[in-house]
Amino acid sequence: MIPMTPALYMVCYPFVWWGILTLTLGLCRLKVKDFLYPLLVSVTLLSTISVTLQINDLAFLTGSVQPVCLILCLWYIFRFRLSYSVLVIAVVYASFVVLEYLYNLILASFDLQKTIFYYQNDRLIIFFLLPATAFVMYAMLHRLRWGFSFLSTRIIRTELDQMPRLWLSLLVLGFLLSLNLALSIYFHSHLVLIFILSYMIIGAALLLLYYRKELNE
Secondary structure, X not given: OOOOXXXXXXXXXXXXXXXXXXXHHHHOOOOHHXXXXXXXXXXXXXXXXXXXXXXXXXXXXXHHHHHHHHHHXXXXXXXXXXXXXXXXXXXXHHHHHHHHHHHHHHHOOOOHHHHHHHHHOOOOOHHHHHHHHHHHHHHHHHHHOOXXXXXXXXXXXXXXXXXXXXXXXXXXXXXXXXXXXXXXHHHOHHHHHHHHHHHHHXXXXXXHHHHHHHHHO
């Protein structure tokens, strides 16, 4: 296994963030070519933050820092509505968390203890599998015309919109799970699977709410 170094993190993280943001645009039925400048700026900022956390041994904070920074990038740089930024990142970030766990599980031959070890000690191949999957999903979303048009309407920065209590509760719970998942990987590994499953349930619930809202638009 090739050990991850600061130099490798600096090379790999831009691919991951480009993949995450590409999938985000695809879910909103938007095209990458229309957002190249915001993409470049956001990828640079997010990669810098991620590398800084890694080299300072603060990886356990990624579950709270990364989602917040992603939301701020969509809101301030991409100029999405703040509520839509929160909604779309909740699903996309959760999807990447689940994908990373599944890839680590497969690479570990379904050995749960080895999977946690791979989580704690990043594998180089994961940094290419995740964005590659995101690019394929983006292409499929556009080809099949899937996604949620209500997320791409009126994309200008405004004040935080009023959200239904159910949506807000799921988002708060998702953020707490994200924080606890990152902490559990390093301090309470026996809880990781529980948090992953909870993440999947919340992501599925949000997608169902998205679908219902899409039908009502």
